[in-house]
Amino acid sequence: EETRSWKKLINIAVSGAAGMIANHLLFKIASGEVFGPNQPVALKLLGSERSIQALEANPSMNSLNSQNFLLFCISPRGPGMERADLLDINGQIYAEQGKALNAVASRNVKVIVVGNPCNTNALICLKNAPNIPAKNFHALTRLDENRAKCQLALKAGVFYDKVSNVTIWGNHSTTQVPDFLNARIDGLPVKEVVRDHKWLEEEFTEKVQKRGGALIQKWGRSSAASTSVSIVDAIRSLITPTPEGDWFSSGVYTDGNPYGITEGIVFSMPCRSKGDGDYELVKDVIFDDYLRKRIAKTEAELLAEKRCVAHLTGEGIAVCD
Ligand code: LMR
Numbered sequence: 001e002e003t004r005s006w007k008k009l010i011n012i013a014v015s016g017a018a019g020m021i022a023n024h025l026l027f028k029i030a031s032g033e034v035f036g037p038n039q040p041v042a043l044k045l046l047g048s049e050r051s052i053q054a055l056e057a058n059p060s061m062n063s064l065n066s067q068n069f070l071l072f073c074i075s076p077r078g079p080g081m082e083r084a085d086l087l088d089i090n091g092q093i094y095a096e097q098g099k100a101l102n103a104v105a106s107r108n109v110k111v112i113v114v115g116n117p118c119n120t121n122a123l124i125c126l127k128n129a130p131n132i133p134a135k136n137f138h139a140l141t142r143l144d145e146n147r148a149k150c151q152l153a154l155k156a157g158v159f160y161d162k163v164s165n166v167t168i169w170g171n172h173s174t175t176q177v178p179d180f181l182n183a184r185i186d187g188l189p190v191k192e193v194v195r196d197h198k199w200l201e202e203e204f205t206e207k208v209q210k211r212g213g214a215l216i217q218k219w220g221r222s223s224a225a226s227t228s229v230s231i232v233d234a235i236r237s238l239i240t241p242t243p244e245g246d247w248f249s250s251g252v253y254t255d256g257n258p259y260g261i262t263e264g265i266v267f268s269m270p271c272r273s274k275g276d277g278d279y280e281l282v283k284d285v286i287f288d289d290y291l292r293k294r295i296a297k298t299e300a301e302l303l304a305e306k307r308c309v310a311h312l313t314g315e316g317i318a319v320c321d
Contacts, residue, residue, distance in 0.1 A: 010039045014068045015097065017045035020221065021114060024228035034232050035239065047064045068110045070101070073257075075220055077116055079223040086116050087309060094121040095312045098128025105132065110277050112138045112234055114227065118172050119251045119266040120305040126253065126266075127313035137277070139251025141176070141268035142237070143223075143230035146177040148208045152185060155204070156193050162186045167285065168208075169268040170250040170298025171305075176268065177294040178208040182285050199289065241275040248272075252298070258283050265302045 012029060014022050028034055035041055065210060077086060094113070101109065113122040113198065118139040126137040143148040149163040156162075165184045169177040180200045185193040194200060195291060215223045237248040247270040255263045260291070287295075309321035 003309060007036075007039050009042055010035055011042045011044065013044040013046060014113070014248045015046040017047045019047075020224035021227050021231070021266070022085070024225050025231055028228065032276075036236055045260075046248055047196070065254075070105070070109055071154050077216060078219055079166070079216055088121065090115050090117075090121055091113055091124050091243070091309050093126045094124040098125040102129040107135070108277070110136050110138070110238060112140055112231060113251075114140045114231065115262065116172065119170075119268070119302055120309055121269065122251060122266040123253075123306060124309055124312045127315070132254065134253040135250055137253065137266065138234065139172060139266050139268070140231060140234055141172050141249050141251045142234040143177055143227055144172060144178065144208060144211075144268070145249040146230050146233065147211045148204075149181075151207055152180070152183065152194070153205055154191060155196075155199070156185050158185060159286050164243075164246045165270075167247070168267055168268045169291075169295050171302050172212075172251060172268065173298070173301065174209045174213070175294075175298040176209055177291065177298055178205055179285075179291060180204065181288055181291050182270075205294075223297075237271075238273050238277050239275055240273075242272040246272075249265045250279065252279070252281075259287075261299055262303060265306055266297070267302060 014026060014029075017026065022045075026045070029041060029043065032039065046070075048126065080308055093159040095114075101111065111122070111125065111132075113125060115121055118141075122137045122152045124141040126132070126134045129137075145166050145168050148166050148168065149160055152163045153167070163183065163185050167179040167182060167202050169179055180190045182196075183190045190200070191197060212222065230235070234248075234250065237250075249268050250271050251266045252271065254261050254265050254267045254269075255265070257269060259269065261267050261269070270282040270285060272282055273279045304321050306315075308318055309314045311318045
């Protein structure tokens with residue numbers, strides 16, 4: 001007789017539940033792949049009228065009932081659309097979701113915002129949920145970290161898992177900074193393994209920054225499978241202890257950050273977790289002029305986005321550049 005020790009129920013709410021990303025993600029969560037085989041999960045699926053119809057057409061999802069984890073994925077970007085166009089469409093929704101969270105969610109809820117522009121949407125959401133610690137909100141930049149690791153592994157001719165300590169700094173946008181200064185391949189600094197530093201500064205950086213847009217151009221829609229994989233990675237990074245010496249990237253609130261980044265924005269930075277759902281920022285990272293300059297650019301973009309949603313964060317009148 002198999003004896004299973006079941007753990008305490010984890011409640012998970014997923015918005016955009018009939019969308020392409022959730023279509024991949026929900027089955028991973030329900031299968032035990034994300035939280036483990038002996039971990040009961042309760043899924044609460046949120047969506048529009050259209051999503052309800054789509055979910056009814058899917059009996060296995062329909063039978064699931066069911067908040068410690070909240071995953072937000074909504075209107076994706078289409079061809080020719082800039083991420084800023086989504087601020088209007090999605091920003092209002094995130095303000096509402098933040099208010100709803102503030103009213104009913106556990107103070108311990110962890111929120112992962114996927115819908116773009118995800119950093120600023122996470123900011124809108126947390127500002128509308130003042131009873132929940134700002135630290136509990138994340139914008140998904142794990143997708144970018146995974147893309148950066150993949151490019152470095154291909155260049156060095158090694159398997160993906162040999163690449164570690166990859167930070168994505170800043171916005172989930174074309175100004176993001178994939179950090180090759182602190183990253184390692186097989187334990188060695190990337191710059192010692194990949195001698196072509198021009199490739200790192202130009203081709204590598206641009207490829208990672210523009211990958212989301214390139215996929216939209218190719219497919220006519222944004223990536224869903226790789227996004228769902230990176231959501232799973234992001235959750236796992238919070239619920240399992242981070243391996244010694246390594247870290248992961250997440251878009252988190254900048255208050256109290258040790259890097260001198262302006263406070264009051266959601267910025268991707270290097271994090272470590274004890275596996276308790278919480279994280280701390282990594283202190284021992286190095287900077288050079290190139291990295292500082294690039295970080296300043298993505299920081300400026302996020303500050304501009306913040307000014308443009310001031311009406312949604314309760315910080316005054318919106319001023320868009
Ligand atoms: C991605 O990075 O693939 C998505 O965030 C899509 C987008 O709008 O860039």
